[in-house]
Amino acid sequence: MPSPALPRHRSALPGLLLVAPALAMVLVFFVLPLAASVTGAFATEEGRSLANFAKIADLYLPDILFTLLVIGLSTLLIAVFSLAIAGYLTLGRNPRAVALLRWLYRWPLFIPFIVTAQVLRTFLAKNGMLNGGLELVGLVDPATASNWLDGRAIVFAFVWKQTPFVTLLVAGAMTSLDRGTIEAALNMGASRLRTLWDIVTPQVAGTLMTGLILSIVTMMSVLSVPMMLNATAPTTITADIAFRINAYGDYGVANALGVVSLLMTSGFAILYLRLGLKERT
Amino acid sequence: MTRLLWIPRGIGLGLLAFLIFGPLLNLLLWAFAEKWFYPNAFPSDWGFSYWGRVFSPRGAAWEALGNSLTVALLTVALSLMLSIPAGYALARLPLPAKALILLSFLIPQAFPNLTVYVNIARIFYQFGLNGTIAGVVIVHTVHGLVLSVWIATAAFSAVPRDGEEAARSMGAGPFRAFRDVTLPQALPGLLAAAIFVFLESLDEFTGSYFVGAPDVQMLPLTLFTAAGGGNYQIASITALLLLVPSIGFMLLVERFLKADVLARVGK
Secondary structure (H helix, E strand, C coil): CCCCCCCCCCCCHHHHHHHHHHHHHHHHHHHHHHHHHHHHHCEECCEECCHHHHHHHHHCHHHHHHHHHHHHHHHHHHHHHHHHHHHHHHHCCCHHHHHHHHHHHCHHHHCCHHHHHHHHHHHCCCCCHHHHHHHHCCCCCCCCCCCCCCHHHHHHHHHHHHHHHHHHHHHHHHHCCCHHHHHHHHHCCCCHHHHHHHHHHHHHHHHHHHHHHHHHHHHHHCCHHHHHHCCCCCCCHHHHHHHHHHHHCCHHHHHHHHHHHHHHHHHHHHHHHHHHHHHHC | CHHHHHHHHHHHHHHHHHHHHHHHHHHHHHHCEEECCCCCCCCCEECCHHHHHHCCCCCHHHHHHHHHHHHHHHHHHHHHHHHHHHHHHHHHCCCCCHHHHHHHCCHHHHCCCHHHHHHHHHHHHHCCCCCCHHHHHHHHHHHHHHHHHHHHHHHHHCCCCHHHHHHHHCCCCHHHHHHHHHHHHHHHHHHHHHHHHHHHHHHCCHHHHHHHCCCCCCHHHHHHHHHHCCCHHHHHHHHHHHHHHHHHHHHHHHHHCCHHHHCCCCC
């Protein structure tokens, strides 16, 4: 008796062969160096030890705290601004203002970090337009004005560059929400701010967290911004890593700092995911 | 009461416009300023003499611009050579753990990449790849692969299967059917991927700094050096050169990346 016709089995081999070169690139030129950086963090001239980390604790503790502060503050501000902008795009009642905001907020999205750094070096300088604007409204006295080029400039740069990215994701998530509950809340007299916070935000929390975590990874990798906008100590870990390599060729400590930044990134990721879960339950 | 809402709305939008365009305008002023001393609100002398210096035959900008464009074009070529087959396979062919494969292209953007570049530079040094165009192209390609593979996958998924199946049933081989039927239809999406990769490469700093510099001078490195030397004009002009393609693309992106492709990215 002939067996019933089996569906023709299609081999996965052609597909795997076509994907293999691209996957190999990631493996050889990213995953392996990443592994090398982790093992390199424990390598010293006297064999495997924690000596590199002891050196970090000695030399770079203020910088680690500074990095935590800068990234944490930037992330918080990015979250607030992207929710505010995306919220207005979703709940705004004035169509012209919504259209204008939609056109306005995206500009920094495609501007590279290195250009952002140079742009803000001019804007936040002593004779930059920020001081000019503040003088105009009487908030700054030209005689005592100083520049903004320290940790504040790094935060400004990160928020300026990353807010449009997160806003784009969050606004996208908000447009796919069910308008019914939103309208119901508004009709029952909830203010738009209340509706944004109580009804809309919990539903887009997942997208917001994804955007924030991707931003954190980006901010933890950017070298040009701290090097160009913050000339004073303390500085970020990224600048320290570059300094360790350029000045001393010290791969041990540089890699150990890399491991610290990896731990920090995962710490932030876990923290924000936890907060996100709490918000949704 | 609601009639007065235009006041906070106007102030809010005005403030945002100032914070977004103020820095860009400030850069533009510096690019054409001959002299600008504190506390003058505007430059006291305007002109093009720094443009002349940047683009003088002996100026570093030509070399940097040439290198930047060479690296970016080669990066696009290598990325497409890797992503077109990968994207096609991910969109059309039976593959185990498809989601996992897609996700693994995100790895280069999911870990802080500074230390990775430091170690790549060290490995490349042993193979004579450090300080070469090829070395920089490899680093840029790996970083941009998530964009090109994901967009290519989305572009191929958006092409209906019937055309290719019809071509196959009329006797065309798999490659011929792909080349004549599927590839042309996926082209706008692939073009968008190419432009994303091009810009990503043009603007990349960290990898170029560790793997390329000082032998391979590129525009972001020129900008960085000029800024470090305190030359606001040269740095601002270089920044402007990098800014124009980025902004131009932002204004055009929606034309290349149609909604049907965009909705499939990352799926």
